[in-house]
Amino acid sequence: xxxxxxxxxxxxxxxxxxxxxxxxxxxxxxxxxxxxxxxxxxxxxxxxxxxxxxxxxxxxxxxxxxxxxxxxxxxxxxxxxxxxxxxxxxxxxxxxxxxxxxxxxxxxxxxxxxxxxxxxxxxxxxxxxxxxxxxxxxxxxxxxxxxxxxxxxxxxxxxxxxxxxxxxxxxxxxxxxxxxxxxxxxxxxxxxxxxxxxxxxxxxxxxxxxxxxxxxxxxxxxxxxxxxxxxxxxxxxxxxxxxxxxxxxxxxxxxxxxxxxxxxxxxxxxxxxxxxxxxxxxxxxxxxxxxxxxxxxxxxxxxxxxxxxxxxxxxxxxxxx
Numbered sequence: 001x002x003x004x005x006x007x008x009x010x011x012x013x014x015x016x017x018x019x020x021x022x023x024x025x026x027x028x029x030x031x032x033x034x035x036x037x038x039x040x041x042x043x044x045x046x047x048x049x050x051x052x053x054x055x056x057x058x059x060x061x062x063x064x065x066x067x068x069x070x071x072x073x074x075x076x077x078x079x080x081x082x083x084x085x086x087x088x089x090x091x092x093x094x095x096x097x098x099x100x101x102x103x104x105x106x107x108x109x110x111x112x113x114x115x116x117x118x119x120x121x122x123x124x125x126x127x128x129x130x131x132x133x134x135x136x137x138x139x140x141x142x143x144x145x146x147x148x149x150x151x152x153x154x155x156x157x158x159x160x161x162x163x164x165x166x167x168x169x170x171x172x173x174x175x176x177x178x179x180x181x182x183x184x185x186x187x188x189x190x191x192x193x194x195x196x197x198x199x200x201x202x203x204x205x206x207x208x209x210x211x212x213x214x215x216x217x218x219x220x221x222x223x224x225x226x227x228x229x230x231x232x233x234x235x236x237x238x239x240x241x242x243x244x245x246x247x248x249x250x251x252x253x254x255x256x257x258x259x260x261x262x263x264x265x266x267x268x269x270x271x272x273x274x275x276x277x278x279x280x281x282x283x284x285x286x287x288x289x290x291x292x293x294x295x296x297x298x299x300x301x302x303x304x305x306x307x308x309x310x311x312x313x314x315x316x317x318x319x320x321x
Contacts, residue, residue, distance in 0.1 A: 008239075014039075014235070015208050016037040019133075026156035029132075031129065031131075035052050042295050043318075056307055056314075057096065058254075059099040059252075059301070060086040061103055062100065062102050063112075065103075071277050072302055084126050084127030087100075087130070088127040088128050093307050095130060097130055100120065100132060118150055118153045121134055132157070132159050136162070140165070147161050147171075147175055148171065148175045151175035158181060163186040169185065169201055174204070177206055182211065185214065187215060188216060191245070198213060208247065213248070214252070215251070216251070216252075217252070218256055219259065219283065227294075235295040249297050251300070253301065254299075255300070255302070260283060280303070285306045292313075292317070
């Protein structure tokens with residue numbers, strides 16, 4: 001007896017967003033990355049094969065990070081001393097995108113400034129042909145100063161600029177509009193807050209196909225369930241036709257996973273936890289794959305081994321049909 005699987009017929013879809021620009025498009029990237037376009041919940045292949053698969057970004061910093069785990073520092077070696085070299089190593093590791101996080105200090109200990117932010121961005125662009133996401137240091141005033149300088153210096157590259165939050169979105173959005181870039185908006189784990197920020201950004205005139213949203217999340221064992229549920233609710237609302245939730249989703253499982261005790265601590269833990277390096281990468285991998293299954297279009301990772309593992313999981317998920 002043949003069983004017919006019931007199918008949902010959604011009226012909405014996720015917006016399609018393209019990151020990066022090739023020389024023919026006014027940029028310098030060797031390829032672009034397109035995300036979004038789904039018309040069903042994640043990986044329901046019997047309803048629709050996703051037009052664009054989720055992508056993997058690797059995070060780098062403008063200067064050698066002082067607060068990253070030794071496991072990460074060892075994995076990248078000397079590449080982390082220069083953002084261009086690090087970006088090239090990320091591309092070799094299999095990343096689809098690069099995320100450059102600007103910091104408060106330079107490698108020599110001096111305070112970072114807009115000029116150093118531009119230098120780091122240009123070094124990164126010179127080290128890889130992948131599309132680039134540039135994030136400010138996380139302080140509203142400095143974010144504005146750094147991101148404006150970066151946006152002006154890279155006009156036409158179709159960078160993704162952030163982070164747009166309710167306290168500083170106006171300046172970053174204006175810089176993106178003036179220089180043909182995109183933005184990423186971050187809100188706490190709340191559907192209504194995410195919608196409200198998207199409304200504020202579009203009210204300034206930035207088209208929906210130039211916005212990515214970061215609803216934030218927790219790591220495995222540290223609040224991922226709530227983050228998962230928020231992403232799921234955002235995706236359902238998008239498919240039901242809510243235009244302000246129809247933006248592709250970016251989440252940062254790398255930063256969240258490497259905050260956890262299981263990833264950070266290598267000594268004084270039970271032997272049953274296993275080898276530190278493998279355990280830490282596993283924590284990042286499982287967090288990322290869970291969020292992909294919740295609807296993430298971009299996951300930002302830190303460890304090169306995690307890229308391989310997440311890509312293998314993605315290959316299996318995309319092959320099911």
